[in-house]
Amino acid sequence: MLYFSPWKIFLILAVVLLGVLFSIPNLVPANERFVVRNEQVTDEPRGIWAFPLVPHNSVNLGLDLRGGAHLVFEVNLDEVKEDRLENLAEEASVALRQAPVINVRRPSVVGEEVVVRVARAEDMDAAWDRLQDLSQPVGNNALAQQGGFGAQTVAFTRDDAERIIRLTITPEALEEIQTRTVTQSIEVIRRRIDETGLTEPTIARQGDNRVLVQVPGEANPQRIIELVNTTARxxxxxxxxxxxxxxxxxxxxxxxxxxxxxxxxxxxxxxxxxxxxxxxxxxxxxxxxxxxxxxxxxxxxxxxxxxxxxxxxxxxxxxxxxxxxxxxxxxxxxxxxxxxxxxxxxxxxxxxESANDLAILLNAGALPASLTPVEQRTVTAGLGQDQIRAGTLAVIVGFLAVMIFMLAAYGVFGIFSNLALLVNVTLILGALSGLQASLTLPGIAGIILTIGMAVDANVLIYERIREEARAGRSPANAIETGYSRALSAILDANITTFIAAAVLFMLGAGPVRGFAVTLGIGIITSVFTAFLLSRFMVAIWFKAFKPQKLGF
Structure with missing residues (x-):
């Protein structure tokens, strides 16, 4: 009956303590936590923060709250197409030089096709058959491999009078090349920016051939352009x-x-x-x-x-x-x-140093095509400060409203709920600081939603306790039964929401992922505070005062 083993007590207190430790740096100015040189705050911790086990990182703010670099790159798809045509011409030359050799003029790229001029008319059929091997199914299309009607990478035409065979890249192959090139560019950009340690960049496809790059806290877009445009092929x-x-x-x-x-x-x-x-x-x-x-x-x-x-x-x-x-x-x-x-x-x-730099570039991979910056700007933090104030005000107002409601509706149990709610927000800030995840404006909305979900769990528990007390159970029995029977409903609601947050994180980008991060963390901390922590506080209160009635 409301018993907590020593290891459970230790676990609860340890989690709360860690949450408080990791959230404290958010209350201390950066220049108090890091060394200041030439009026610039460096990444070197100072004072107590220099000890290895003392957390010194605060929550990272996203682009909408902190400002940073906003760039749009255009992928040079014509360059990729030209490279593919040049390679196709080289492949045709190699194929025709194999024994028995077919005499042709060197295959050349003319416009958007490869032209092969055969020396003798009687070699046209042999050259035609030899070149057919250069075409492959688009995307390893299984239907084409089985002799069906799947699209091929190369189309062929012949002019027997002029002894010319023309090779062109099919529209389906061009579409696949375009998709693959942009996708590879996004992945290479992501790996290169991640190597710098910059926090939570937003890298996403924009239109058919453009890539959006947003880097919070980066005041120099040119640095990102130089980093991204290094070919490293x-x-x-x-x-x-x-x-x-x-x-x-x-x-x-x-x-x-x-x-x-x-x-x-x-x-x-x-x-x-x-x-x-x-x-x-x-x-x-x-x-x-x-x-x-x-x-x-x-x-x-x-x-x-x-x-x-x-x-x-x-x-x-x-x-x-x-x-x-x-x-x-x-x-x-x-x-x-x-x-x-x-x-x-x-x-x-x-x-x-240069050997290490080369290894980093090689591990990140080569850009499949050059990138041209078509838009670059620095997003100032002025708007971000307004949004931070508005978001903070929304959190405070929502928090106070919920606390007043819980206190009025459940009395002393409302106090436990409010304390658990305070710890919940502390744990969320501590988790965001420890994981160095970015907090965006939608992320603040996720925290507000988490507050509502955490209180919802307490409401389920307290209403169940009230029902058990009205049914004639003793206070201790009503509390124990209320918590145990409400657990399944709490887990069902939070697990389904957590699945939705996980999907948003995996498939979303930028602000959507920011919302998913805070929502996912908030769900975990809400279950911990609403069930374990509040139950622990109720157990301490019950053993100290031994009430005969619960006061509902």
Whole structure:
């Protein structure tokens, strides 16, 4: 009967204490918690906050409350289309050079198609059949793979009189390329901004080819533009040592070979095969390490990349291969033997800092296309302060109204409910501070909704206790029965709401996720305070005063 074991008492008090500790920094100015240098507040804790176990972070405010950088990037889809056409022309050239060789002029990109001119009319059918293998089902369409009517990536037309075969990218393939490019751009942007430690950025698709980026607390949009626009595209190419290159980087190159600059002053240019052995998309991990006392970047390929890299190195032992980052050769080691493990190192005269920066960029991945900032502005915090005041006022008014109602309706039990409500809000602030989640204006609405839900749970409990008392049960029995029988209804209501909050968090973005975060945290703290904490306070009161009537 209203018994709490020692471990339950310890758990309840520990949770409340942790909530208070993590919420206290919200009441202390930032310059009291962090070191101030040159009138700028640094991230270095000061005083008592410098102790490792003492929380020093306050709630992060979202863009609508704190201000920050607002940018819109446009994805250069024409660039992706041009790259795909160039690759298609190269693939056509390679396919036609396979034995038996079909003599054609080098496939070239003309407008929005690849043109293949066959030397002899009798080779038209063979060239046509050979090129058909370049088309694949769009998105690995299962229907197309089974010989159905699924869309293909390449469409073919032929002009037998002119001995010309034209290859074009189908509209379905272009749509898939557009969707994939924008989606990949969003993920790369998200990983790069997350690496900086910036809090809760909003990154979402806007229209067909634009990406919205909002970063709370960032006053310099140009910094975000420079971070996002770093291409970080890595490819691996075989070096062609037969090409003679003059001091200006010019030289006669055979088909499929191009000259690239290097970061080695003693060898400023190298000729490499245009077709990459392995693409950086196959990289699964990169990390900065040391070899023979020198900083290097260690990399690891996925299964497909490891297979391609192993095959290329096995067939070209003794040759050099170039590691190209953003069209610049950063290293060109010699293949001393087959590299079959799918891993290797990049040497390039790095410092430890530059090696770490390169590893971060490689892990974040390369942008599939360049991004053009079409809109950039700094959202000031002036409006945010007005909204903070309005939101705070709404929370206070709602809080007071609920407290007055509970006190008037349930007397001493209303006091317990109000104390639990105060602890509930404290726990929410502590959880937001500890998790470093952003509080947005919809998040404040989530806190207000949580207050109502927490009181609703207490109302269910107290009404059940009232019914049991009217049915003639003793005060202790009525309290125990009221709490135990109301629990199932409380859990049902809160679990369904928590599921809705989880869906909003997974599928929503920006303010919607802010609302979902505070609502989800509030549901957990409400169940704890409305059931466990209030029951604990009622048990202490009952044992201290042993009332004969509950006063309902």
């Amino acid at each position: 890595m490819t691996f190419h075989l070096v062609d040592s037969t090409v003679t290159i003059d001091a200006s980087g010019q030289g006669r190159t055979p088909p499929g070979v191009e000259i690239m600059p290097t970061e080695n002053p003693g060898e400023p240019f190298l000729a490499v095969q245009r077709r990459a052995m392995v693409d950086g998309e196959n990289l699964t991990n990169a990390s900065a390490t040391a070899q023979n006392g020198q900083p290097v970047v260690q990399f690891q390929f996925d299964t497909a990349g490891a297979t391609a890299f192993g095959r290329a190195t096995s067939q070209n032992v003794g040759r050099r291969f170039a590691i190209v980052l953003d069209d610049v050769i950063i290293s060109a080691p010699r293949i001393r033997g087959p590299i079959l493990g799918g891993s290797g190192i990049i040497e390039g005269g790095f410092t430890y």
